[in-house]
Amino acid sequence: MLAWFFDLDGTLYSDRTGLWPAISERITRYLQRRLGLDADAAQALRRRWVAAYGTTLQGLMHEHPQAADPADYFAFTHNLPLEDYIAPDGRLREVLAALPGRRWIFTNADAAHARRVLRLLGVEDLFVGIIDVFAVGLQPKPAAQAYRRALRLAEAVPAEAVLVDDRLQNLTAARPLGFFTVWVARHPERSAASAVDAVVPGVYALRADVVLREARRR
Ligand SMILES: [Mg+2]
DSSP states (O other): OOEEEEOOTTTTSOGGGSHHHHHHHHHHHHHHHHHTOOHHHHHHHHHHHHHHHSSHHHHHHHHOTTTOOHHHHHHHHTOSOGGGTOOOOHHHHHHHHTSOSEEEEEOSSOHHHHHHHHHHHTOGGGOSEEEOTTTTTTOOTTSHHHHHHHHHHHTOOGGGEEEEESOHHHHHHHGGGTOEEEEEOSSOOHHHHTTSSEEESSGGGOOHHHHHHHHHHO
16 A cells, blocks of 8 residues: 655645745744844855755754754744645545545644644545654654654555655655655746656646656666
8 A cells, every 4th residue: 555655734735825935034033032143144044954954954953963952943933823824625626635645644744733733634534643743753854863753653664665756856855765756836846856766747747657657668
């Protein structure tokens, strides 16, 4: 049976909703407050940390362990009126419901945020569970351990695992572990696209038959 691992932010809903940019702005503000930086310095630090550690929170935990409080980080960065950004999405529901197998959320955010987003989109019942940053021991994607833990939690084997994510780095780390990788990217660079198994311009374009056909060709 296929096990689908879906990233949340930027994957299940589009960046065009404005939600991820709003979260991103709060992440920058959090660093400004926590570390006493101006906006430019905080943004530069985030870029460096995401490249080096995968996420801003990981950078904070590595380089400022005394200032890092993951629960506080998520409470602040996700403190937004989500209903102003996203609404029930019947088309998403149809696409997800048509995928055979078990569907999981696999996110570097926290489960509380994921649950709020899923409820607002009206698709919460289509997922068997949420694998969040705490479930992987605060060692999130793209750390190899995160994928191994996710497989274990989902009781899945790599040959049946599909990862759908909008961040290339998360996919290229999963692929050598055996995941079938689907990149959600509106404007993928061709050179980058060859580093994954499939590319879709948005989650609505996800079709099980395509994934299964490509998986068999591998
Ligand atoms: Mg994402």
